[in-house]
Amino acid sequence: MTSPASGRPLRADALRNRAKVLAAAEEVFAVQGTSASTEEVARKAGVGIGTVxxxxxxxxxxxxxVLVALLERLAEEAGELRSAGDAGAAFFGFFSRVVSQAAAKQAVTEALAEAGVDARAATGRAGPGLKAALGTLLERAQEAGAVRADVGPSEVMALLTGMSYAAGRAGARDDILKIAFDGLRPRPDEAGAEETSTEETSTE
Structure with missing residues (x-):
């Protein structure tokens, strides 16, 4: 991590202050909205406005x-779930987690857009990591038979984007998530066909 002004590596105390400011900003913007002032962020962090x-x-x-930190945190959480014992629960749980964060992400994205900042470009270094981690969770869930085999990462990302957008506008709803999850799970006839195929293979 380098200083925006000098380009030199930040000292340990400066890194701590940066982390405090970022954590305070996440909390302030989540509670008061993105129109909250940087002065309020400084007060919450317990630092001077100059430090911010x-x-x-x-x-x-x-x-x-704040947006990059959110995406990086989600990618890290997905990475930690790669070794989860229940691959299906890990995938669907993480999907729900992303949707639950949608309102905060959307608010920041819209604030950046109003300021003329392309959020997609700004978060370019964080997005691919999240997508790759989600792809791994999807693959493990499919291997475990928890997600239908004909669904690819692009379809999951499209569904996740749509669900997140809707949640950002109207809030995450468990009933809507359940409908989406039912569509991702294998159909009964598919599960039966897979079991039959496995039995035939084992008897040959």
Whole structure:
């Protein structure tokens, strides 16, 4: 991690202050909305406004950092779930987790768009990691028979994007998630066909 001003590596105390500011910003924006001031973020973090601006020269750069941190945290959570014993529960649980974070992500994305910042470009380094981790969870869930085999990462991402957008507007609803999950699970006839195929193979 380097300083935005000098380009030099940050000292340990500076890294701690940056982390405090970022954590405070996430909390403030989640409670008060993205229109909350950087002064409020500084108060929440227990630092001076100058400290905030040393790490994040503009409010847009702070919002961008909050969005990147959210995506990186989700990717890290997905990575930790790769070794989960129940691959199906890990996949569907993570899907629900992403949707539950949709409102916060959407609010920050829209605030950046209003400021003329392309959120997709701003989070380019975090997005691929999240997509790859989700792809691994999908593959493991399919191997476990928890997700239908004809669904690929692109279909899951499209569904996740749509569900997240809807959740960002109207809130995450368990009944809607259940419908989506029912569509991702293998149909009874598919499960029966797979079992028959396995039995035939074992008797040959």
């Amino acid at each position: 601006f040393r790490h994040f020269p503009t409010k847009e750069s702070l919002l961008e950092a």
